[in-house]
Each structure stands twice: as structure tokens, then as C-alpha cells.
Amino acid sequence: MIDCGADWLNAVNSVSPTAIVLTHAHGDHAYGLAKGVSCPVYATDETWSVISRFPIADRRSLTSYEPFVSGGVRFEAFPVDHSIRAPAVGYRVTADDTVFFYVPDVADIVHRREALGGIELDIGDGATITRSMIRRRDHMLIGHAPIATQLDWCEAEGVTRAIFTHCDSGIVKKNPRLIEACVKELGAEHNVDVGVAYDGLNLTLARPKRRD
């Protein structure tokens, strides 16, 4: 399970995940762990320092760019610009031969090529479609890159499929068909097959079998 926001507070143990990996310590990503959880939790030291009071028994510290395997799935954390108080990462996730990148909150990816190169699917930040939600603080970008910008990244790195999740009210409150059409049109301009995520969405990722 990646992230565990506050709305999972009384539900996470019934999900009983093998492990939880956290992207950052904002409430909508980590506060579902405020009463603890009965599985290992992986996070960066920066994230652990923000949620140190949570009664989590099995804390695993991870380091960016150092892959680890949990439940047969390989995770590699990539630092992203998003927040100063809650430094964030995205995950390059590999299971069998399939690789995807998951980054629900992102203003910029520090090593974009290494993060996105060769992936089958990018699961990105659906906060805003085209309107910028980015501020510059010192040398860092704060906030959320629009979907249009993330599609620029996909196009530059040859990623042909993207799903946007964690959508803001500007998307959620509008007609889903109009939003889907708008996002698909943007995707077509970038040669990316794009969809908008929704609760309960299941995706099957499988590389086509090579024929000998």
C-alpha cells in the first residue's frame, strides 16, 4: 500500500496490507497511521521525523535512490519538489517485469529521467489540469505541477501511458466526462494515453509476452 491518508484511520487494519510505503508526511498521505498499524511502514527519515509520535511498531527507514523489496515488489524512492516541511518522494515500482512511477504530490522531479525512463505507466498528481499551483521558495518549487506539465515530462522521457490521481475539487466537482475528454485531448497532444483515476479503479499492467 502506498500512502495512508487520514481517511484510512479506522480502515487500514481491515485492509491488512503487507507493508505501507509513504511518499511524505502530509495528513492526506500519512495521518491514517496516527493510531498505528500492524504491518511494516517504510519512509524516509525526513518523513519519520514529522510523524515520530505515531505509535508505529515496525518502522523501516529508506534512503532515496536505494531500492528495497517488500512483498516481492521493488521500490526506489526519488526525491521530488513539493513541500519544505514534509519533503516528498515518488516511487519507481517494479513487479515482475512491469515498472511504473507513482507520485501523487509533485511540483518537480529532481532526477526526472532516472525516475520515468522505461516505465510502462506514470501515476501522477491530479491537483490541476493546466492552472499552475506552484510557488518558488529559495531553490525549491512548492505545490503541484499541472497535468499539462507532467505530460511534458512523460513526452520527454518516452512514457506513453499516464493516470492522474489525487484530484483536487477543481476536477472532482466538474462533469467527469468533460474532464476525461479534456485530459485525453491534452494527452493526445503529448502522445500519451491518459486517464483520470477514481475510487476502486483496477489496472492491469503487463508487458506483452515476447515471441521467440
Ligand SMILES: [Zn+2]
Ligand atoms: Zn502533499
Ligand SMILES: [Zn+2]
Ligand atoms: Zn496530497
